[in-house]
Amino acid sequence: MSIRFIAASQLPTPWATFMLHGFEEAETGKEHVVLTLGDVTTPEPVLARVHSECLTGDALFSMRCDCGYQLQEALKRIADEGRGALLYLRQEGRGIGLLNKIRAYALQDEGADTVEANEHLGFGADQRRYDICVPMLEHLGIQSLRLMTNNPRKVEALSRDGVHIRERLAITTGRNPFNEHYLTTKVGKLGHMMALDDFTPASDVDIERDA
Ligand SMILES: Nc1nc2c(ncn2[C@@H]2O[C@H](COP(=O)(O)OP(=O)(O)OP(=O)(O)O)[C@@H](O)[C@H]2O)c(=O)[nH]1
């Protein structure tokens, strides 16, 4: 997979001012970004999150999933350490795209789970690839990761692609009445390494709305 570095700038956030690095995939023209904080080129493993785009959760405050909560938590943890990287991959809906994810949500409104809905639409349960991470990490001089994820396939796929993962760190946050079934399906069908009891709930403000 070839990917081109395009530009970098500062990105102030409520938690820290990150560097924002923009890349373009040669074959598809897809645009990906990496946020870094501190010197990530030194040999110590870098605290990192490899996050797949979820427009609904990351930008529109959706409570159907845990994506937005994980995104914020990852940025906060990186800011607390003063060093780290967040790779934001534009593979919406576990690789099926935004509009197909909305089709899948409609099926879930009728009772399908997240895996059944994808399969009903003719997609795999998870169509994501992680090989694009390798040239971005190389460009940034990142040698190894302490990866925040509960997803064993993400760890396996990245390792297979040659990314050196020194440690896996759980990231369990944002459980609420709207995403309990989704989280349970992640554990039961996608093999996520977490238990619902591990979760810190979404904040009081978030769960004030009726389930
Ligand atoms: N097709 C589909 N995609 C979903 C659904 N809910 C969330 N997503 C997508 O799932 C992806 C979540 O990715 P990640 O945040 O990397 O999470 P993960 O692979 O579950 O693993 P973690 O690292 O443990 O969070 C995003 O691309 C979301 O858009 C759903 O019900 N259907």
Ligand SMILES: [Zn+2]
């Ligand atoms: Zn989501």
